[in-house]
Amino acid sequence: MNNPKRLYYVLIVFSIVLAVLIGRLAHIQLVDTRSFSKHQVNLIEESVKQRIHSIALDDGRGKMQDRYGELLAEVHEPSVILFPFLKEDEEALKKLSPLVSRSTFELKNKLEGRKDPLVIKNEDITRETVEQVNDLMIQGAFGQMLSINEENTFASHFIGSVRENPGMLREKYPERIDKGLISISTKTGVNGIQAAFDPFLISEGESKLIYHVEQSGRPLFGFDVKYTAPSNPFYPVTLRTTLDPKAQRIVEDAIDQFKITKGGAVLLDVDSSDVLAMASRPLPPHSNPLAEGTANKMLETHFPGSVFKIVTAAAAIEEDHLSTDPDRVFDCSKNTYNEGQEQRDLGNLTFKESFYQSCNNTFATLLNEMMENDKDITDEYAAKLGLTAFSGWTGDVFHFEGLKHYPGEQSSMIWNDGQDKHVSRAIAQTAIGQLNVRVSPLSVANMMTTIARGGTKKQVRAAHSVLYKNGTTLADFKEKEIPGDSLSRYTIKELQKLLKGVVVDPNGTGHGTFSQLPWAVAGKSGTAEKGEKGQKGYNKWFAGYFPADDPKYALVVVDLDAAETETATNKTFAQIVQQLYEAQQQQPD
CATH class of the missing domain: 3.40.710.10 (DD-peptidase/beta-lactamase superfamily)
Structure with a gap:
């Protein structure tokens, strides 16, 4: 007599717990997707991030030239970018091996288990190497003159520095943030002419190479790598400084x-x-x-x-x-x-x-x-x-x-x-x-x-x-x-x-x-x-x-x-x- 009653109560409790879990999952999926937990996590963005691998080619911040029109505060370094899925393409690695001065085995080993693209930069990688890699037209292999904003001692007080500073960013550009033109993680100039001309130089988005992956890490749409960049054809700008x-x-x-x-x-x-x-x-x-x-x-x-x-x-x-x-x-x-x-x-x-x-x-x-x-x-x-x-x-x-x-x-x-x-x-x-x-x-x-x-x-x-x-x-x-x-x-x-x-x-x-x-x-x-x-x-x-x-x-x-x-x-x-x-x-x- 008591056993059916006990089973009945267990089923009721189980049903209540299951209903709560389903309700919570539904709330997360339908209501909290953009602001989950006290940390305000955007679940949609995080889900997309897990399926997208990318490498930034340029942070989108305005460039600086000296008085003669040559780039300042920036090193353009010849580099070869290899995406992880190339580990499965033996023929491609054989073609790339002599150009990057790495054996096929070494390249495959370095790509194994990686989630992010492999960037190869050394004295053997030259502008000519960049062109040769691109001439091979191998999906997932790119020669690129990477723009790296290096903070060195050269003219450091004149040029200044850029940093992530959400408080300063909100104070300087509340309207741009509200309109979604920049995010609170966008870097801003904190001193020197980086700060003086920040309204012109601030990034409107980076340019990068991206590809989508399955949960296993295999390409979702084949070996298809895309280039993305801000749609505004006039930016980023260049500041012509007076510096010699x-x-x-x-x-x-x-x-x-x-x-x-x-x-x-x-x-x-x-x-x-x-x-x-x-x-x-x-x-x-x-x-x-x-x-x-x-x-x-x-x-x-x-x-x-x-x-x-x-x-x-x-x-x-x-x-x-x-x-x-x-x-x-x-x-x-x-x-x-x-x-x-x-x-x-x-x-x-x-x-x-x-x-x-x-x-x-x-x-x-x-x-x-x-x-x-x-x-x-x-x-x-x-x-x-x-x-x-x-x-x-x-x-x-x-x-x-x-x-x-x-x-x-x-x-x-x-x-x-x-x-x-x-x-x-x-x-x-x-x-x-x-x-x-x-x-x-x-x-x-x-x-x-x-x-x-x-x-x-x-x-x-x-x-x-x-x-x-x-x-x-x-x-x-x-x-x-x-x-x-x-x-x-x-x-x-x-x-x-x-x-x-x-x-x-x-x-x-x-x-x-x-x-x-x-x-x-x-x-x-x-x-x-x-x-x-x-x-x-x-x-x-x-x-x-x-x-x-x-x-x-x-x-x-x-x-x-x-x-x-x-x-x-x-x-x-x-x-x-x-x-x-x-x-x-x-x-x-």
């Missing part, structure tokens, strides 16, 4: 050879103010391009020291402050405040001699005198030299308002407290680039182009244009002048003479290092105390342009962790000049 790769290598080699471990150099084209080379140290680790202390030092502001005397000199010349007594001399044995002995006993020097030998007392005295009549004179003349405005190119491009070529550039500062303009010692410190004066190497380099060019101030470009995939122009970054007043032609000529004198005069601070170079140099050195508690060492600068009589390049080298007697900046500057000269001589006529 040969000059970049010369600059990087020089700063590394002379052991500038904190600082760097920036080289501009005098005619256009384009960046030809930019190098900063220390380099960030590959794992974290935004690591603390590794930002681009060429865009950050630092104490300039005597380089700032150019501004004080410009004011004195333009305001005709020296004409009442052209033979006036200054006691350069006295210190900056005119109340004690200077370390260097230079004796009595004229204004020009003071500039050549970088006498602090002269420029402290002149600025104190000039500021009795005009408290804003340093701001005015720094602006006329283009030193206080942002140097980087800024403008509206399509719906991108205020696009900046150097979004990490810091603004210059002359006075931190307006009350200092009434304090003699503060004025004296400011005249020689100390106290609160902070400028970036990029802005100083651009100031040198302004002087070398004859007074016209221009914004510094990082790129010339953005090109569609078919080569037509999407955006063109024209040269732009920095607005505001400029120095008179007379003052510019006088500044040019002073900067040449630093090298030509036997007592000039640049005479020993630069006087024997094949190109004459005009420039100014600078040494600044860091002025911050706990910081040791000095900021050492040399800023100039060359050839002095027919300027082509403006260059700034800065060592932000130098001992007082070190001259790594001058040696680095000199080597860059020498090697640029030699590189030009090797160019065909």
